Amino acid sequence: MTRREELASSLAAGSCLIDSSSTPQSNLKSALLTRLDKFYSTTNTLSSVNESSSLEVVQLKTASEAIGVVERVQRLIDGPNEEVEELLLGTRDLSQLRTLLSIAFRWGTEPLLARVLASWPSTSSGGTSGSRIIDLTSTPEDYQRLSAMVEQLLSLVFPEGGPGRISTTLITETILHRHVADVLKPSVVVGWLPKSLSTESIVPVEHIRPITMRLMAILPPSEVIMALGNVMSSINSIAYVRRTCGYLLSRQLLRPEGVRGLCAAVFGDAENMDEIQLEKLQHIARVLSTPPSGMKSEEYFTAIIPRIIDLLKDDRHPAFKRAAAFALSQMLTEDNSPTANAILTTLHGPILLGMNRENDTRNPTSDTTDVDDTLGILTILIANSDPSPKFIQSLLSPIIVALYSHLFRLESVRTSDPSLKESARGLLLTWSKIASTAEAVEILWSIVESSESISIDSPERLALLTPEDLKQADESGELEPNSNLLNLYPDPRHFADFLKSTSRPDVLSDFFVRLLEAYRDSRQHSDDNPVGALLYLQLIIQMQGMISDGSSTTGTGIFKKPTQVLGFIRQALDTTTSEPSSNSENKTNERSQLPQFKLSGLSLAHADETGSDADSDDELLDSERFTADDEMTETAINLLLSLLEANEKLSARTEPILNEIFSLLEHHVLNGPEAVRTVAREARMVMTVRLAGEGSAPTKPSTTLSPEDEARQTYQQALKLLQDPILPVRAHGLLLLRQLVSPKSPPLEPALLPAIQEIFLQSIHDDDSYIFLNAVQGLAALVDRPGGNVLKKLVNDYAKGLDGIEGGVMSQQEVDVKLRLGEALSSVFRQCGDTLSVHGTLIVPPLLTVVRSRHAPTTLRTSSLSLLADCQKTQSLSLLPYFIDLSEGMNDLLQVEMVTFHPGSEKKTENKGEKVEEKALTRESAPQTMDRNPTSTNSKFPPLRRAALHFLSLLLQGTTEQIYESSFGTNLFPSELLQRLKITLSYISGTDEDMLVRVMARETLEQLAQLEQAVIGL
Structure with missing residues (x-):
């Protein structure tokens, strides 16, 4: 078959x-x-x-x-x-x-x-004695x-x-x-x-046992649990059957899907959240919280709790999520129990480990998936549990520091999931609402203390202080006022905003007082952790700014009384300017005897005179190096500006300590880095305007104002506009000052000129072209003012530090500042016109010194030659007295710096064809040029020789014209000098490796021939 x-x-x-x-x-x-x-x-x-x-x-x-x-x-x-x-x-x-x-x-x-x-x-076998009837x-x-x-x-x-x-x-x-x-x-x-x-x-x-165990293993836990429950309910009277089913149920719970299977067996797949019965929740919690016999509680809960937690993420079955949250909340009711400790360890572990990884500079890109999942789990757990302050505190208080760290990471990355940001912030705010004032301040302070791992010796923190990184930070917006340049943690701006969002004035007030006290203590031991002191100061200024912006309702009386804050500002400014402790008392006494600043000026005239005569070359590098103390000084000045903005009546008359602060600011205006100088100038200007406004007489009707009063009123209005953060408003204030010093303006009080001059000198460093041009025009108008020293100030600032060894170690930023000053000088030269002839003694010697300096960057030597050329083009009489020195200098420069070429090698290179060119293009080290190396002192760059030839050509041309116009004698132009120039130019025109240099040399030879003809009277 x-x-x-x-x-x-x-x-x-x-x-x-x-x-x-x-x-x-x-x-x-x-x-x-x-x-x-x-x-x-x-x-x-x-x-x-x-x-x-x-x-x-x-x-x-x-x-x-x-x-x-x-x-x-x-x-x-x-x-x-x-x-x-x-x-x-x-x-x-x-x-x-x-x-x-x-x-x-x-x-x-x-x-x-x-x-x-x-x-x-x-009955159970243990309780049975005697014979059995079978x-x-x-x-x-x-x-x-x-x-x-x-x-x-x-x-x-x-x-x-x-x-x-x-x-x-x-x-x-x-x-x-x-x-x-x-x-x-x-x-x-x-x-x-x-x-x-x-x-x-x-x-x-x-x-049959192993076969039955395997049968249960291949089935889903939910079906097995339902079947075992059926067995227990139908044969409940037999003790060993109950025990066996309980043992088998425990094994099913320990399976990966065991907890889910239990919920599916109890609720079914179609259970609605609104129809969940409390008895079912209690039954599930009771089953899950009971370890099986013969198994240690720690082992059981270590295995079962992660699966209960994982059930909180089941969005398809709200009943399962509710049951898991109920079971966990019931297990957490007992303090320090093994069950509660296991739950907290599982929930807190990923977040605490994630914070440690984020603080580990060796692994900055660690995976944060577990942390993000835990955030969602905590949110779901709290949302599905009964509201209990004790439950929330026990669940969140131990991880608030790590939660804030994760929130900061999420909000620092634009591509972060918005729901994760909301979850992290929601958990923190939920905790802040129920925490007591003392507990909240203590835990929030722990966030600040977590920055102790940051050290000033950390290269990652100091990397941003290099000129290259500063440039990159500027382009990326990291140099904005609220940016965290030194990568401090917690980020002062972010942490202040978080404190504000808690809406806890009591916590905010106590925290601010503790912050001030910590800053005071840190300044006494600044060598231990200077970055910590800087962090405290940053937080102080951010919190003060948060309160003074007018949009916060969490302020208390302490923020409206600036005396204590001003004391900290004075201490921060005094720390970086004071002498050693042995002389600190004498300097304090001297400052107490200083006269109060007056409305008539900014006390800059005297500083300008002394600064121009003193040798400050040795201080240039230090003044441009941005250290932690400079950061502290900058934030202290910003705090001062915030206080002045928040308290319109605050001035030296109401708070005498401002007189001392004003004197301390002068040091930072003259010697601080650019960032500090900018805010220091602004702070002094605000204080000056504030005091001037209080001391000014009532405004008279416009018809009765004298020209002097109009000028003074315009001056005060311009100063106020220059304080505005909006660029067009500041530009308008500068325009008013420029109009005020123009030749057609009414007479101006001489005492105001130093302050106006200083404003113009500061404004030429502004990146906005409109402000720059107005500042240049204003400086040009001040050149011919009685007692004006604009050209001297500009030329000295430009040439300062370039004639010594310090010039050879300049950074890109320092070279850019010098070039900016050179651009302003060029514009001032053109604005002066014929009047430039009387200022030759102020211009030529410093610029010629820069040209001759072998330590100065070649870029600046070339720039100095261009400035001399601008003087020659604007007014040749300004350089005529220096014709011999300048001509000999150009001749020496061209002789020393010329670079000759060999025609044979050039021809050989051309005959090699395209392969040689391709090989040259693929070299690892491309040819060095001045544009690629603006800080290099390599004097063989062709632009230097081109600039020298261009200036020499203009000098010869202008001198020739002056000879024809004025009939100068031949004794002013030695024949030996002219002969040496001819020899040098002839040699360069035929041998220099740069083709443009050769062409320019030939043109200069023609100018030299015309000069010789003019000398002999042809």
Whole structure:
């Protein structure tokens, strides 16, 4: 018989057991006997039951034959694919097999299990003493039949035993999806039978245990938990069954999807959040919080808690999320319990570890996925738990420092997930609302103290102080007023904004007082942690600015009384300007005797005179080096500006300490770095205007104002406009000052000229072209003013420090500042016109000194030659007295710095063709040029020789014109000088490697020939 014929025969026999087409029988026993007779007739076997058999025996026989049919069919269709691919089951065949399986459970395992359990005592074995009454006539037989049927059913799933393969037929699928509980119930009874209930004929079928365990392992935990729950509820009276099911349930909970399976078993997949019953939540919490017997609590909770937490992220099942949050909140109610400690360790671990990684400079790009997930988990946990201040404090207080660190990281990256930012900020604000004042201040101060790991010796912190990084920071916007240039943590601006968002005036006030006290202490031990002192000062200024902007309602009385803050400002300014401690008392006494500044000026005239005569070359590098003390000074001055802005009536009359601060600012105006000089000038200007406004007389009607009063009023208005942060407003103020000093303006009080001159000198460093041009025009107008020293000031500032060794170590920023001054000088020269002739003694010697200096960058030597050329073009008489010195200087420069070429090597290079050119283009080291190396002192760059030839040509041309116009004598121009110039120019015109230099040399030779003709009177 073929496999197909055998399968058809088996299905036909099975149909006899469920045949309902025959004449209906009112008696179930008769109907079953009729089906059995038909079954035996089809299979050609003898029947072992008859009319004398009981209904239970007939039903059991029917179940036994039904499971036998299912076994035969399973054997036929569970072979290799090539053998069973044609043995397909139809829908009717599958329905028939499912019915046979139902018969096997309904009339087979269930009644046998009921009779076996009925013969056993319903009390626990531990509480049972004495003899047990067991029906030995039927129980052993029933137990054997039950064990055999269980083995038959399990073999349908595992045809080769426990370690073997799993059957993949539709019969197996039916058992796994419809009859798990029906299989587990007898399997637990016979597989885990204790020795106390065993006899010679009733012994545990131990080989069923691994098969049953494997069956539960291949099923989802939810189905197994539901099945085990069914077993426990139906056989609750048998103690070992309860214990076994509890043990098996614990193993299911420890599976990766065990906790989810428990919730699915309790709620189902369609449970609505609004319909969750408290009893179900309590049941789940009770099950999850009970460790299994024989397992340590630490091990259990270490394994189960991460899975409970993971359930909080299940958005598809709100009930699961609610149950997990309820269970965790119940576990956290006990302080310092192993369960609570395990939960907090799991929740806090990723955040605390993430903060340590962010502070680790060796791993700045560590993965923050775990931290982001934990943020969402904490938010969900709090949202789904009952509001309890104690619960929130125990959950969030230990990680506030790390939470703020993560919030700062998220808000510092523009591409961060907005929901994560909201979660982090929401957790922090939730904690801030319920925390006590003392606790909040203490934990917030811990955030500030976390900056102790930052050291001034850290190269990452000092890298931004290099000129290259400063330029990059300027281009990226990091040099804005609220930027964190030194990468301080916490970022002062961000932390101040966070404090403001808490809306806790009590916390803000106490924190600010503690901040001031910490700053005072840090200044006494600044060598230990100078960056810490800087951080305190940055936070002070940001908090003061936050309160003084007028948009905050969290201010308290301490912020409206600036006396204490002014004391800190004076201390910060005095620390960087005072002498050693032995002389500090004398200097304090001297400052107390200084006269108060007056409305008539900024006390800059005297400083200008002394500064121009003194040798400050040695201080140039120090003045441009931006240190931590300079940062501290800058922030202190910014704090002063914020106080002045917030208190309109604050002046030296109301707070005498401002007189001392004003005197201290002068040092930073003259000697500080550019950033400090800018804010120091602004602060002195604001204080001057403030005091001048208070001391000015009431404004008279415009018709009665004298020209002097109009000029003074314009002056005061311009000063006020120059304080405005808006660029067009400042530009208008500078325009008013320029108009005030123009020749057509009314007479101006001489005492105001030093202040105006200083404003113009500061403004030429502004990047805005409109402000720069107005400042240049104003300086040009001041050149001819009585007592004016604009040209002297500009030329000295330009040439200062370039004639010594310091000129050779200039940074790119320092060279740019010099070039900016040179640009302003060039514009002033052109604005002066013919009047420039009287200022030659102020201009030529310093510029010629720069040209001759071999320590100065070649860029600045070239710039000085260009300035001399501008003087020559503007008014040649200004350089005529220096003709011999300038001509000899240019001749010497050209002789020393010329670079000759060899025609043969050039030709050889040309003959090599395109390969040589490509090789030259791909060299690792490209040719060095002055544009690529603006700070280089290499004097062989062609632009230097070009500038010298250009200036010499203009000098010869202008002198020739003066000879023809004024008939100068030949004795002014030695023939030896002219001959040397001719020789030098002739040699350069034919040998210099730069083609443009050769052309310019020929043109200069022509000018020299014309000069010789003019000298001899041709």
